[in-house]
């Protein structure tokens with residue numbers, strides 16, 4: 001059984017037919033359709049000399065035991081957002097399965113090191129608002145109390161939804177045992193953005209996941225009658241916020257991959273006959289470099305104070321959430337670059353704006369890298385999400401080469 005990328009595409013279509021409808025993929029974590037997808041996946045393991053089990057957080061593990069216990073991990077997620085695409089997450093799992101088949105075949109069921117494929121539980125967090133649930137349990141970064149009481153739209157508690165699938169949230173920390181002997185982690189994913197498409201490239205190396213600074217910013221001015229208050233006497237909180245909304249563009253554009261977004265603006269009293277007395281907005285800033293992120297945060301704060309003063313207002317900031325940038329492993333980045341060059345002739349390095357399970361694995365201290373394949377129209381989390389089949393047919397062998405190089409790297413460490 002040698003590597004067969006066309007089989008990966010056929011299996012992706014099979015999964016789409018089984019777990020999607022006219023609105024897209026419906027493999028929402030902890031639902032019957034998701035369990036059906038997992039059972040379907042399990043049926044694909046028939047005839048492979050592998051061990052299969054679910055860990056304490058519901059992650060789905062397939063192990064091909066090697067001569068050495070040192071382990072290469074390959075991962076993805078079968079869960080989708082509601083009305084999702086046919087590739088997000090499951091391309092990783094099914095390309096990983098194809099690589100596992102090739103390795104099993106090449107080494108007659110006993111490779112020099114152990115190879116494990118993992119389908120992470122609830123990567124999307126679409127139902128309970130908590131992304132990377134299974135991989136954070138694996139990484140030991142998950143805090144049970146923060147998530148136990150979460151509810152979905154229908155009031156179902158996270159703890160109960162997990163229980164229905166045989167997962168006890170109190171046992172989540174046990175999932176960290178799966179880290180044993182892990183020497184590297186690889187993940188293939190669609191880009192979910194427009195960069196590779198714009199460059200006309202099928203594949204790219206992911207340098208890491210961007211750090212995020214997310215803040216609520218409130219400008220305080222003076223509510224006043226829109227008829228009686230002269231223009232020169234106003235303390236217009238919206239005017240100050242509007243200046244900031246434009247200023248975050250030059251703040252971000254000093255750096256090649258940085259992004260800043262003011263995604264929400266609310267005005268109070270929010271009526272047509274009053275100057276805005278209070279304006280509440282949000283700012284989301286991202287970059288792969290912690291220094292750049294800190295600089296953008298500082299500059300946005302300074303700009304907000306400056307604009308508030310110009311408009312006779314005051315401003316206050318409160319942090320909603322933040323996460324540090326997570327750079328991937330330099331050696332694996334080189335392997336990924338070489339693998340893409342060998343298969344596609346041209347490669348590109350880019351950071352990931354979205355977070356991925358790979359970020360959690362890297363946080364656990366396991367050398368990690370991701371490979372991106374081009375997304376058409378830069379669209380994901382939607383039924384129109386797509387990638388050209390010829391690009392998928394390049395992605396599988398490029399990812400396989402990456403797995404091969406990484407295996408030899410791990411084997412070399414073994415001898416040393």
Ligand SMILES: [Zn+2]
Pocket residue numbers: 077088089123189
């Ligand atoms: Zn994904």
